[in-house]
Amino acid sequence: MQSIKNAVMAVILVMVSWGCDQGLSLQSYYVNNQEAPNFISIDIPVSFVSLEHVELTEDQQEAYESIDKLNMLGFTRKDDNEEEYRAEIAKVSEILKDPRYQELFRGGNNRDGRVVIKYIGDDTTIDELIIFGNATERGFAIIRVLGDKMDPSKIMKLGDVVNEIQSEENAVQDFMNFFSPTSKIELDSLDM
Amino acid sequence: MKKLVFIIALIVAPMAGFGQSLFDKYEANDDVTSVVFTQKVFRMLAELKLDVDDPEAKEVLDMAANITGLKVLTTDNESVSAQMKADVDRYLRSSQLEELMRVKDGEQTVKFFVKEGKDDNHVKELLMFVSGLSEVMKGQDIEINGQKRKFETVLLSLTGDIDLRQVSKLANKMDVPGGKQLEKVNKN
Numbered sequence: 001m002q003s004i005k006n007a008v009m010a011v012i013l014v015m016v017s018w019g020c021d022q023g024l025s026l027q028s029y030y031v032n033n034q035e036a037p038n039f040i041s042i043d044i045p046v047s048f049v050s051l052e053h054v055e056l057t058e059d060q061q062e063a064y065e066s067i068d069k070l071n072m073l074g075f076t077r078k079d080d081n082e083e084e085y086r087a088e089i090a091k092v093s094e095i096l097k098d099p100r101y102q103e104l105f106r107g108g109n110n111r112d113g114r115v116v117i118k119y120i121g122d123d124t125t126i127d128e129l130i131i132f133g134n135a136t137e138r139g140f141a142i143i144r145v146l147g148d149k150m151d152p153s154k155i156m157k158l159g160d161v162v163n164e165i166q167s168e169e170n171a172v173q174d175f176m177n178f179f180s181p182t183s184k185i186e187l188d189s190l191d192m
Numbered sequence: 193m194k195k196l197v198f199i200i201a202l203i204v205a206p207m208a209g210f211g212q213s214l215f216d217k218y219e220a221n222d223d224v225t226s227v228v229f230t231q232k233v234f235r236m237l238a239e240l241k242l243d244v245d246d247p248e249a250k251e252v253l254d255m256a257a258n259i260t261g262l263k264v265l266t267t268d269n270e271s272v273s274a275q276m277k278a279d280v281d282r283y284l285r286s287s288q289l290e291e292l293m294r295v296k297d298g299e300q301t302v303k304f305f306v307k308e309g310k311d312d313n314h315v316k317e318l319l320m321f322v323s324g325l326s327e328v329m330k331g332q333d334i335e336i337n338g339q340k341r342k343f344e345t346v347l348l349s350l351t352g353d354i355d356l357r358q359v360s361k362l363a364n365k366m367d368v369p370g371g372k373q374l375e376k377v378n379k380n
Contacts (some may be wrong), residue, residue, distance in 0.1 A: 104233045109225040123232075124239045153240040 026095050026130065026144065030073050033088075038081055038139075044070040046147075054161055063154035064161075067147040077139040089140055092132060101130065112136060125149040214279055215263055215349075223269035227368050229262040234352070252361045259352035266346045266369045273323065273345040280321055280347065289319060292356075295376055299324040302373045306356075315354050322346040322373050346370040 034041035046067045056064065077085050101118040108114030113135040120128040127148060134140035219226045238257030267273055283289075289305040292315075296302075301324055307317040323345050348370045350359070356377060363374035 102232055103228075103230045104236075105227075105229055107225070107227040110220075110222045112225075119232075123235050152236055156240065 024091075024095055026092075026142070029092065029095055030071065030142070030144075034073060038075050038078070038084065040074045040076070042070075042072045046070070056161065057157070059154045059157050060161060063151065063158045066150045067145065067155070069146050071144040071146060072141065074141040075139045077135075077137060085139065089134055092140070092142060096130070096132060108133075110136075113140075121149070125151050214283060215265070217279075218265050218267075218272075218276065218347075221267070221272060223272045224265055224267045225369070226266075227262075227264040229368075231260045231352075234259040234262075248361065251355075252358050252365060255353075255355045255358040255362065259350065259354065261349070261351045262368070263349045264346065264369050265348075268344050270344060276345055276347060277321075277323065280319075284319075289317065292318075292377075295373075302376060304377060309353060313356050315356060316351065318348075318350040318354055318356075318359065318377070320346070320348040320350075320370060320374055320377075322348075322370060346373065348374060 030041065033039045046064065046069055075085065075088055096116065096118060100120055102120070103116070103118050105117040106115065113133065115131070115133040118130045118132070119126045120130075127146075127150070129145040129150070131143040132140070133143075218224045219228075234256045238253055240253075265276070267276065284305060287307070289307050292304040292306045294301065294303045300322065303321045305319040305321075306315040309315040346369055348368075359377045360375045363371045363377070
């Protein structure tokens with residue numbers, strides 16, 4: 001029995017130390033690549049979106065304050081960068097394997113592309129939401145919504161407010177256009 | 193020692209549903225499109241304090257809280273379809289699933305299999321296997337990214353504490369491949 005215990009302990013130790021070794025986080029990946037060729041990045045602090053002239057309910061106010069920023073990193077696929085494209089996707093996938101990132105959804109296929117939605121948080125609140133999608137012809141994108149204990153039920157109520165705000169739409173639209181005019185539709189359809 | 197058994201049970205339990213490895217095998221296949229919703233999604237869905245006045249919608253949400261996973265595989269490749277069918281047959285033989293119903297509609301066959309749950313209306317697992325869909329969709333010219341797609345085979349697995357009376361309503365609300373066929377589930 002003792003030897004089994006030891007073996008199990010050894011396995012656990014190896015797994016733990018392997019976990020620590022991974023080091024590279026999505027944040028450092030973002031920082032390392034935002035200036036790199038083929039990449040485009042956008043970082044929008046939510047405070048940048050002025051809500052002065054919009055009336056918020058208490059829930060909406062709380063939701064607004066729980067969101068910190070929106071952070072996007074995109075990679076455009078060109079004729080000559082397939083190898084890099086694959087390598088970068090592998091890197092991001094490896095980072096996202098960290099059990100800290102809990103999976104909500106994944107889907108797609110190898111031909112057209114895949115989407116993974118993960119988050120950091122507990123059963124009721126989200127500290128970070130990550131959408132990682134790739135379209136074989138166009139490239140890939142990592143979209144992160146960062147915040148502190150974001151409550152999905154309250155965030156949903158913010159939806160009404162978003163319709164009233166026009167100020168940031170242009171920046172987001174530019175980001176989408178970076179891939180192609182049609183990609184916005186695809187990303188929209190991800191909304192669950 | 194008891195603790196250890198418990199931990200191992202915790203690790204193994206989520207794999208007990210529709211053969212995890214079988215699903216992984218097809219998920220990586222070039223000709224297969226997959227959709228996976230994890231338990232977390234359903235848990236969160238149930239936590240959303242939606243203002244539901246509609247008692248029916250509330251029932252569906254209550255049931256969603258007890259779902260541990262939804263997985264769908266679709267393929268339009270004939271040889272993969274055949275392979276999938278063989279694997280499903282093997283899986284059905286080795287598990288305690290029994291046939292719930294079978295719908296034949298022209299060239300399309302939809303079969304439902306369930307694993308017995310706490311009572312007549314509840315099951316632990318619902319497996320749906322649709323084959324021959326291509327005939328049905330032939331006239332519709334469904335296009336995805338400019339390419340014509342006709343799904344030959346759909347394999348859907350729903351696990352958790354599933355109320356069969358709510359499945360068709362849930363299917364109606366979730367936009368997943370095979371959802372239309374799933375709406376056929378009816379325990380009456």
